[in-house]
Amino acid sequence: MTMNLIDEETRCELRAPEAVLCGSDMNGAWGTRHSFARTMLRRAASHQWRVTKSRLELDELGRGTAVYTIDAEGYSLKFIAFCQALEESERTDRVIANAWDVTAALIEGVLSPEREAELRRNVTVQEQGRTDPETIIMTRANRSARFFDYVSDCLAAGIQPDVAKIGPSPYLIRSTAFYGNGKFGLKELATLPAGHPLSVPYRSQMLAAWLLRELSMDLVEHVAKAKARAAGTDAVPLNAQWGKYFGLGNATGLGMVPFLVNHPGYLDAWCKLRELPLAVGLAASYAPENPDLGRVVELLDRADRHLAEKSELKTVPFLSTDSIRPQLRQLLRELQTFMASGGKAAPVLARLHELAADLSPEARGLFASIVIELRNDFDQEADALLTVAAPPAFDPAMRCGELRALLEQNYGWTRSYDFAAPEHSLYYWYTSADSEEPRRAQRTQKAAGTVEHCTDVARRINTLTADLAAFPDGASVAEFLLAHPDDRFAAERIQQTKDYRYGDVQDNLVDAQFLPLSTQRFQLATYGMNNFSPQSTDWVRVTLFSGAPRVAEVMSGTDDDDWLFPLAPEGEK
Numbered sequence: 001m002t003m004n005l006i007d008e009e010t011r012c013e014l015r016a017p018e019a020v021l022c023g024s025d026m027n028g029a030w031g032t033r034h035s036f037a038r039t040m041l042r043r044a045a046s047h048q049w050r051v052t053k054s055r056l057e058l059d060e061l062g063r064g065t066a067v068y069t070i071d072a073e074g075y076s077l078k079f080i081a082f083c084q085a086l087e088e089s090e091r092t093d094r095v096i097a098n099a100w101d102v103t104a105a106l107i108e109g110v111l112s113p114e115r116e117a118e119l120r121r122n123v124t125v126q127e128q129g130r131t132d133p134e135t136i137i138m139t140r141a142n143r144s145a146r147f148f149d150y151v152s153d154c155l156a157a158g159i160q161p162d163v164a165k166i167g168p169s170p171y172l173i174r175s176t177a178f179y180g181n182g183k184f185g186l187k188e189l190a191t192l193p194a195g196h197p198l199s200v201p202y203r204s205q206m207l208a209a210w211l212l213r214e215l216s217m218d219l220v221e222h223v224a225k226a227k228a229r230a231a232g233t234d235a236v237p238l239n240a241q242w243g244k245y246f247g248l249g250n251a252t253g254l255g256m257v258p259f260l261v262n263h264p265g266y267l268d269a270w271c272k273l274r275e276l277p278l279a280v281g282l283a284a285s286y287a288p289e290n291p292d293l294g295r296v297v298e299l300l301d302r303a304d305r306h307l308a309e310k311s312e313l314k315t316v317p318f319l320s321t322d323s324i325r326p327q328l329r330q331l332l333r334e335l336q337t338f339m340a341s342g343g344k345a346a347p348v349l350a351r352l353h354e355l356a357a358d359l360s361p362e363a364r365g366l367f368a369s370i371v372i373e374l375r376n377d378f379d380q381e382a383d384a385l386l387t388v389a390a391p392p393a394f395d396p397a398m399r400c401g402e403l404r405a406l407l408e409q410n411y412g413w414t415r416s417y418d419f420a421a422p423e424h425s426l427y428y429w430y431t432s433a434d435s436e437e438p439r440r441a442q443r444t445q446k447a448a449g450t451v452e453h454c455t456d457v458a459r460r461i462n463t464l465t466a467d468l469a470a471f472p473d474g475a476s477v478a479e480f481l482l483a484h485p486d487d488r489f490a491a492e493r494i495q496q497t498k499d500y501r502y503g504d505v506q507d508n509l510v511d512a513q514f515l516p517l518s519t520q521r522f523q524l525a526t527y528g529m530n531n532f533s534p535q536s537t538d539w540v541r542v543t544l545f546s547g548a549p550r551v552a553e554v555m556s557g558t559d560d561d562d563w564l565f566p567l568a569p570e571g572e573k
Contacts (some may be wrong), residue, residue, distance in 0.1 A: 018413060020271050023518035027318055028361030029525035031367050031564065034273045034382045037528025039207035042561055043197065044380065044554050045481045045568050047073050049210070051551045053339045054219070058224035061085045062219045067213055072197040077136075078111050079104060079211040082124050083219065093251050098125070102173060102215065106137040106208045108187070110227070114123045121532070126177070127436075128549060130185040136198065137180045137208040137524045141173040143217075144249060148220060155224035156235050160242055163568045168303055168313040168532045170568070171380065172216040174249025178205040201386050202265075213545050214372055216350035241569035244553075247546030250529065253539035255438045255518050257509065258429060261455050264496060265388040266491040271502035271525045272385060274368065277378045281371035288339045292374050296349070298372045298563065300332045302501035317515065327363040331356055332348040352565040365525075371405075373564055391496040398495065401473025406494050413506045414458040414465070426512040429453040440516075440538075454489050458508045462524070464490035476508045510544040530566075 008514035031038070039544060043049075050071040063084050070077040081104035104121045109115075115132070122129030143270055147166060154161045182188040191200065198204040228235035239244070253380050286293055307321040307328070315321065331352050334342050338348050349371055356367040414433055417424050425443060430450050432439045438453065446452070454460065464487040471480050481488055497503030505519055517534050524532070529542040547566025549559035 005007045012276075012283040013196065014275050014279045017410075017502055018506055020275060020502055021267075021504065023505075023507045024361050025365070026361075026479075026505075026522035028363070028365030028517040029522045030100070030365050031525050031528045031530055032274060032277075032372045033376070033561075033564070034053050034277070034372065034378065035528030036202045036524055037210070037332070037548065038137065038491050038522070038561070039200075039379070039382060040113055040203050040210065041548060041554060041559070043200075043203070043383075044072070044207075045557065045559050045561070047197065048555075048557075049073070050555060051195070051214075056218060056222065058083060058219070058222050060223070060230075061146055062223045064549055065116075066215055066218065068214070070207070070211075073110065075109055075197060077106060077198075079106050079208065079215075080111065080116065080123075081212070082120055083215075083217050088145050091145070091312075093142065095172065098128075100126070100140040100176070101143045102141045102212070102219075104141075104208070104212060104215070105131065105135050106139075106140050106204060107135045109134040114185065118273065121442055126179075127184065132511060133185065133187050133191075133392075135185070136187045136204045137178055138184060138186060138456040139175060139178045139208050139212060141212055141248075142174040143173050144171060151238075152220045152227060155221060156227035156231060156233060156236065158228075158234050158236050159570070160230055163470075165505065166497055166568075167236050168260075168310040168527070168535060169249065170246050170546055171249035171543055172220050172246055173212070173277055173557060174251065174507045175209060175212060175544075178208055180204055195345045199387075206528070209248055210548070211551075213246070214551050216248065217243060219552070224452060226249055239569070243550045244547055244563070245566060245569055247531075247543040247548070249541070250544055251535075251539060251541045252524065253437065254440060254516055258438050258453050258455055260505060261453075261457060261509070263388075264493075264500055265391060265545050267505070268383050268497075268500035268502045270523075272383055273526065274372065275310055275502070277375055278368050281374055281438050282347065284349070285345040285347050286349065287345040288314075288341055288343060290345075295329075295334065295349070295374060296335060297332065299373060300328055300335070300367075303370070303565045304328050304332075305567055309568050310531065313531060317517065317537075318521070318534065319360050319531060324366070327356070327359040330359070330364070331367060349503070368565065383463050387495060394492045395495060396476065396478035396481070398476060399473060399476045400468060400475045403477055403480075403491060403494060404468060404473065407461070407468070408500050410497060410503065411461045411465075411494065414461045415563070416506050417462065417511070418460050419462055423512040424508060425456070425510050426511045427514070429455040429509070436439075440510075441557075455509045455570075457490075457493060457504055459510060460487070460490040461493070463487065464494075500545075 046174050052069045054069045066081045068079040084104050086099060086101050103124045105119055107153060122131055123138055131138060150165060151161050180186050183469055192199040217238055224235045269285040292461055304325055310321045334352060354368055358363040374404050426448055427440045428443050429438060429440045430452055467484045467487055478489055508514060516538050517540055521532055524542050528543045530546060531543040533541045535541060547563035553559045
């Protein structure tokens, strides 16, 4: 039986938008069972997708071509990768890079020699190329200078890597982009038929990322065999523990912030992916002997061990793992006391969630992920939630009174900012012509002719509020905008988000104190990434699919979909 969204939304108390959409709460986001990586692999396992390594034509350095064939519910897909071995000085993760160790594409249809040649010409140059409309995803990645050679040396010598040498962010290659949905000629998501295994948003990107991670381990094992032959030793493959522990590295910057601003429907859906199942879990009463509480104990203990292994991870300005661990142990003690009490059923998880919220955003977010983990009856509904309809067309005939009511209902929080104070408008957002990436800079440095992104939602809403005060309720929005054309964005935004509970980040994105990392962490956790390691206030390193099953486990049916808080291999040499 699946969870009914409408019933659950009315029966259980969802957290308020001001609690969910503030930067401090987003600082504590962790992956959940409904993160995109988890849902993709559940679909692959439950529908028995088959992945075959069709071709691995590589030289001793790992240069050449790899092809994986995916049979997904009657649809034939291929993942083709073009591999080389760059010098470290040639590697960069910036958008403006022009060479990568791996470039790859996820495609539908027949991979003929002619099509492969065309893909090779275009995929290897990424943004400079154009693909055919049956190519779904285009991606690229670079080898880790720290880990790839070290791991291949270990395997060539017949031993497994040393956990201490790998550190808290386990990956062999790091990705830098996953292009799709019409960019550079790629297939548009809307053209996929209903029921297609990749018709859910972000599923194709997650499949490509998972196969890129699989390729990274095939690559390192291939190179290790070549080294072993040259040295006269016997190479070994990665054991099962390491095969699950290695993920795919990734780094992301400011570009994610404007995306959330430009897609309020996605923000609302992604928040509900967490808040709906969380509300259901917190509303329930549990007897001390309820086995779900034993599962919570197990996950709190695993989370503590996971964080202990990440003590060297650079987390500032997020709370350090060593600071979170005592908070988790406090929650665990409180839960164990209740379980030993022999008392009546009570909403104990709700009480613990309140305690966690008082301790830190990180403790609250982590405990929320544990609560969400308890139920699997939201999985099908979660997929449906991700298909977001286009917002309604702007209605210039709306009366100013209705616009004013929506303004008060959904944007009262913007009144807390006094934009006459320079620090509340310190920054502006734009696209850099040099890096081709979103950037922010101080407003006093804004060059003439620079186009500013509409990320300053709070500031624009405040301006509209003041301008609207002089107009009667019966006047139309069209009449209002004739007098105040600069308020068009704000008026449209108010209409666009009127049916969303969680439609806008409740923060001032141009404020001197705004931390872009907050919204980045929320998005990355929604994708399923972990090991958040900020490198500045603007960009963060993460890992995807650490703890996830490899292809063989999914196909054999041995994956138990239990990889929240992955643990490092123990005692393997």
